[in-house]
Structure formats: structure tokens, C-alpha cells
Amino acid sequence: MACICASTRTFLFLSHSTSKLSLFPLKPSFSSSSSSYPSLSLHFTRTKCTLQHQNQQHQTLHSRNVIQVLEERGLLDSATNDSALRSAAAPSPSSSAADAANSPPLKVYCGFDPTAESLHLGNLLGIIVLSWFRRCGHQPFALIGGATARVGDPSGKSLERPELDVATLERNTVGISQTIKQILDRSPNSNLEGSNVVILNNYDWWKEFSLLDFLKNVGRYARVGSMIAKESVRKRLESEQGMSYTEFTYQLLQGYDFLYLFQNEGVNVQIGGSDQWGNITAGTELIRKILQVEGAYGLTFPLLLKSDGTKFGKSEDGAIWLSPAMLSPYKFYQYFFTVPDADVIRFLKILTFLDIEEIAALEGEMKKQGYVPNTAQRRLAEEVTRFVHGEEGLAEALKATEALRPGSETKLDWKTIEGIAEGVPSCSLAYDNVLNLSLVDLSVSSGLFESKSAARRLLKQGGLYLNNNRVDSENKRIEEADIVDGKVLLLSAGKKNKVLVRIA
Numbered sequence: 001m002a003c004i005c006a007s008t009r010t011f012l013f014l015s016h017s018t019s020k021l022s023l024f025p026l027k028p029s030f031s032s033s034s035s036s037y038p039s040l041s042l043h044f045t046r047t048k049c050t051l052q053h054q055n056q057q058h059q060t061l062h063s064r065n066v067i068q069v070l071e072e073r074g075l076l077d078s079a080t081n082d083s084a085l086r087s088a089a090a091p092s093p094s095s096s097a098a099d100a101a102n103s104p105p106l107k108v109y110c111g112f113d114p115t116a117e118s119l120h121l122g123n124l125l126g127i128i129v130l131s132w133f134r135r136c137g138h139q140p141f142a143l144i145g146g147a148t149a150r151v152g153d154p155s156g157k158s159l160e161r162p163e164l165d166v167a168t169l170e171r172n173t174v175g176i177s178q179t180i181k182q183i184l185d186r187s188p189n190s191n192l193e194g195s196n197v198v199i200l201n202n203y204d205w206w207k208e209f210s211l212l213d214f215l216k217n218v219g220r221y222a223r224v225g226s227m228i229a230k231e232s233v234r235k236r237l238e239s240e241q242g243m244s245y246t247e248f249t250y251q252l253l254q255g256y257d258f259l260y261l262f263q264n265e266g267v268n269v270q271i272g273g274s275d276q277w278g279n280i281t282a283g284t285e286l287i288r289k290i291l292q293v294e295g296a297y298g299l300t301f302p303l304l305l306k307s308d309g310t311k312f313g314k315s316e317d318g319a320i321w322l323s324p325a326m327l328s329p330y331k332f333y334q335y336f337f338t339v340p341d342a343d344v345i346r347f348l349k350i351l352t353f354l355d356i357e358e359i360a361a362l363e364g365e366m367k368k369q370g371y372v373p374n375t376a377q378r379r380l381a382e383e384v385t386r387f388v389h390g391e392e393g394l395a396e397a398l399k400a401t402e403a404l405r406p407g408s409e410t411k412l413d414w415k416t417i418e419g420i421a422e423g424v425p426s427c428s429l430a431y432d433n434v435l436n437l438s439l440v441d442l443s444v445s446s447g448l449f450e451s452k453s454a455a456r457r458l459l460k461q462g463g464l465y466l467n468n469n470r471v472d473s474e475n476k477r478i479e480e481a482d483i484v485d486g487k488v489l490l491l492s493a494g495k496k497n498k499v500l501v502r503i504a
């Protein structure tokens, strides 16, 4: 099979061509001292996440070709050398040790530049595809672009990205690494050797690469004609602002990352969103030209688009962040709970690991009379929230959802209130200033209403809520029990306008 030859050849090349190998920076030692991020060094040692989980579904998946699985779920956009990749990804006919040695699993990587504090829903697709590879018996790698984020990927961008300071990049890197590790740690694997997730930072090899070495060992093999032809460059050259030389080199940095991982880690597949096609093929081209071997594959998945056709990303307002510090599990859950019927089946295929037959059955149910609205959305919200935030995050989201149901008996705790009220205006008041204050006064001093008369009017109409309970009495005063866990109160005028009062 192509990948057997590829891997074998790569390692033969490594062991017999030391003179060529020495042209490239040495493989980092993966020790904490090799990182120039002293406070973060632990994260960039080679992070392996081993899972114990195994169930029948995963055994079944081991006998499936991951490319086929991705295709049937709408997660395959393009692949380089499609048929060779399919045969390289074909499961070994038997799981005996001898066969496993003849048919090594693929090693697949997806890169994420740490240009925001958190990953977002669009980035989740990369994690999901990595997880599918793992479920089908292959080994996933996640690459944090500590170096590439300093350059800025021009793909899909009409303007040059603003430069981020090193402290911000370091902070983002820690957060993003943690998110990827947490999510992939939770998702099941096979217990088979070689299915662990490895997290690397490309700053570890770029920091040692001098410009002269880069020009000699990489630049010499890159043809300007094919670099200019990439969509990311072509589009920018047509724009008024043009493109800096720095951004122009981005594709070579990502291309060399692939070569580096191919050579040093045996990584033979790179995945990314369809906007990454140019950067991914820059890698397969460099591998072919410099190492003169075949067997490196690129695969892209379609971009997840909102109903208005724009992509889910970090640049737009209202991003669906994966970090619970940026978007509470409750709000995350609610997003999926409220997706339109027209999107829900596609999302179930792309964003969950539910059997395709189960999704088809749900689709059938949706067309029948008596279908309980939002059943499919509930399943979607549960599955995606569990994958991203774990059982605990899902429980938190369900508790908040239940507590907010009209007539619910569930008592809100302060964490739930903070989750619900994320992004709503808030104010801080001293405990003594809140206790015994009339609700009408508090509604004005917290900024919920401009005047007491407006507050009274809504109260009389039954539209004023304290901690999600309707208040009927105009004379209501704040009691100790209203200050949830001694920390917060949530005031609402109707369903939409809320103010969170925090006790200072």
C-alpha cells in the first residue's frame, strides 16, 4: 500500500541520508528546556493523551475506511491523490499483530494558529476529523502555530492580520492546547499503540531556523509561479492593499511544517478546512521536491457556514467559542438547541459521532405527524456539548435550561446564573446596599430601568423577574435568600433585558 511504502521510505531516508537531514534544523528534544516559552514549556513537551475507553462502536469503526466515513458525513471536500489516500487509509484485513506491522496507521495532523484566546465552532471541525481518524485506528497530531501565528495566514483574509504581541500569543497557545487536549482526551480511542494524540508547537523548530538556512533548504525548491497561483495570494494581489512579503511566505512555513513532521514524526496526512488547500498542497509539493518521496497526503473538509453563507469564525461577532470561559456550556448548548430545522440534520452528520442510521431515523421522524419539535436539536445540542464540555458541562447546561423553563422548581445557583447572564450588562453593589432595598429601586440603580415609574409599570404588567421568578408585589424588598449563594441576583425586564447584580 502507498502508505506502507511511504513510511518505510521516509524512515529509510532518515537513517541513510544523514547528510541531507543535517540541512534541516534538528528535531526538537521535546524537553521543557528547549522551549523559549519558559512559563509554558510543559505544554510543548510532547503531550500524549492515552485513553482507556473502548466500546463496540469503536471496534466496528476500526474496520472502516476513515475517508469513506468522512465522505458519508459531508466532511470531505478535497484530497490530494484521492485513490492512493483511500488505499493508505484502508483498514488492515485482520487485527493480528503481524498485519498491523505491515499496515501502519496513518499519522494525521491539523494546525491551529493561536490568534484568539479560544478556538471556535469552525475550528471544531478539525478536532472532529482528527477524532474520526483516531476512531478508525489512526494517530492524530495537533499542531499549535506558535511560529505561524507571528506571520499570519492570508488564506480567506482580505486584509493583513494585525500583529499579536508575544504575551498574547503565549496565553492563547496555552488555552488552545488545553482545549484540544481536553476534547480529544475525552473522545474514545482504541487502546491500540499509536492512537494517542500528540500536541506540538511549530515554534519549537522555527526558532532554530535561520533565514539563510530557510532560503537554502526550502526557498530554493519553491517556485514563485506556483506560490502566486495559490488562491490566498491571487486574491490578495488583486486587492488594493496587496500583500506583504511576510504573509507571502506563510504557505512555505506551513509547507515546511508538513515536511518536518513527515520527516521527524512520520506524519503523512495533513487536514484542514477548504481554505487551507493552498497551504496543505505547498507541503505535499515540498515533500515531493525536497525529499523526493510520494506518500504525503492532504485532505480538506468543507467550511462550516452560517445560514447567511458566511463562515463560522473568530472574526465575526457572536462567535461560538469552545472555551467555557468565553461562552458558557449553557449558551453553547442553547445555540445548538435553536438551530433551524433546515440545518439540524447536516449539523448532526458533521458535528456528532452518532451513527448515520440513527441520524436518518431522526430525519424520518421529523417528517412525521406528532414529531415533538426540537427533538433533533436536543440530540444535537447534547452530543456537541458533551463532546466539547464533557458530561459535567452538559449537566451544567441542562440544569440551567431546566431552571429557566417557565414554572420550573429547579433553584438557580450562582454558577448557573453567571452562565445564563454571560454577556448581559452587570454591576457590582455592596451586600449592605442591596439587602432590604426595594426591588423597584434596585432595578433603577442597576441600570435595568431609567425610572422607578417604568419599573413599576412593567411590574404591574407581570414583566419583572428576580432570579427568573416573576415578582407580583410592588413592595418587594431584597431578602437574604434572594442573593443567590450570597453572590449574585439576576433582574429581568421581560424575556430579553437582563442585568446581573454581583455582590462586591
Ligand SMILES: Nc1ncnc2c1ncn2[C@@H]1O[C@H](COP(=O)(O)OP(=O)(O)OP(=O)(O)O)[C@@H](O)[C@H]1O
Pocket: 111, 112, 113, 114, 115, 121, 122, 123, 125, 126, 153, 156, 271, 272, 273, 274, 275, 276, 301, 302, 303, 304, 305, 311, 312, 313, 314, 315, 316
Ligand atoms: N467555519 C469553518 N469551518 C471549517 N473549518 C474552519 C472554519 N473556520 C476555521 N476552520 C479551520 O480551522 C483551522 C484553523 O483556522 P484558523 O486558525 O485560521 O481560524 P479562523 O477561524 O479561520 O481564523 P479567522 O476567523 O481569523 O479567519 C483551519 O484548518 C481552518 O480551515
Ligand SMILES: N[C@@H](Cc1ccc(O)cc1)C(=O)O
Pocket: 110, 111, 112, 113, 143, 144, 145, 148, 153, 202, 253, 254, 255, 257, 258, 276, 279
Ligand atoms: N494555517 C492554519 C494553521 C496552521 C499552521 C501551521 C500548520 O503547519 C498547519 C496549519 C490556519 O490558520 O488555519
